Amino acid sequence: MSFDLIDLILQAGLIVKLVLLVLLVFSLTSLTIIVVKWWELRAAGQDSEAFLEVYRKEGFAEAFDAARHLDRSPLAVVFLTTGSELQEARERHAGDRSRDKLATRLERSIAWNATTQVRRLERGMPFLATTGSATPFIGLFGTVVGIIAAFQSIGEAGQASLAVVGPGIAEALVATAVGLLAAIPATIAYNAFGGRIDGLLAMLERFTNQFEEDVERIVQASAPPATAPAAGRD
DSSP states (O other): OOOOOHHHHSSSSSHHHHHHHHHHHHHHHHHHHHHHHHHHHHHHHHHHHHHHHHHHOHHHHHHHHHHOOOTTOOOOOOOOHHHHHHHHHHHOOOOOHHHHHHHHHHHHHHHHHHHHHHHHHTHHHHHHHHHHHHHHHHHHHHHHHHHHHHHHHHHHHHHOHHHHHHHHHHHHHHHHHHHHHHHHHHHHHHHHHHHHHHHHHHHHHHHHHHHHHHHHHHHTTTOOGGHHHHHHOO
């Protein structure tokens, strides 16, 4: 009897085949997430560094133009979504109470948009974690079922020779092998991506803190001419 992998899968029982199908779905989905996530995090990191360089060294208008071309960065997205209101704040002359309300609204906008970007960066990570932790056990379940079927074959044959036991055990162990094959890349990717996401989130947190300070400063500087000395503190 051939011990080719395809032959072993075809000869497996129905439950083992269903287990292998589930593992295949997990594996293909996790590989898709790994490829997409790798590209997404790589682009986010490059665009974030480029945007920060402009934001620190150039003016508000230059940073706004740069953010439009660096929209793969979560920092740039947060800046863009609040930027239009911030530009209006610079041109609007309002009383102290209105300016305070505007500053509060802009700070909330920054916080909400930052939260949205955090969820975007972490999208797909729970599935990788689930794949890395669950698929070995799913494969083990298939193996246990296959071994039970192998022992049943031994009982029906009335003998425990290698020719009777070997094929059934081999078919059962395929499920464990496929489970590990699905789990290992998912676990490695989850750990690798987790470190890169933590770095981006730390960068995003520092940026939002600085951006909130800049928003407060710009809004307070938009006071009417009668309160020009207050704006002069900028």
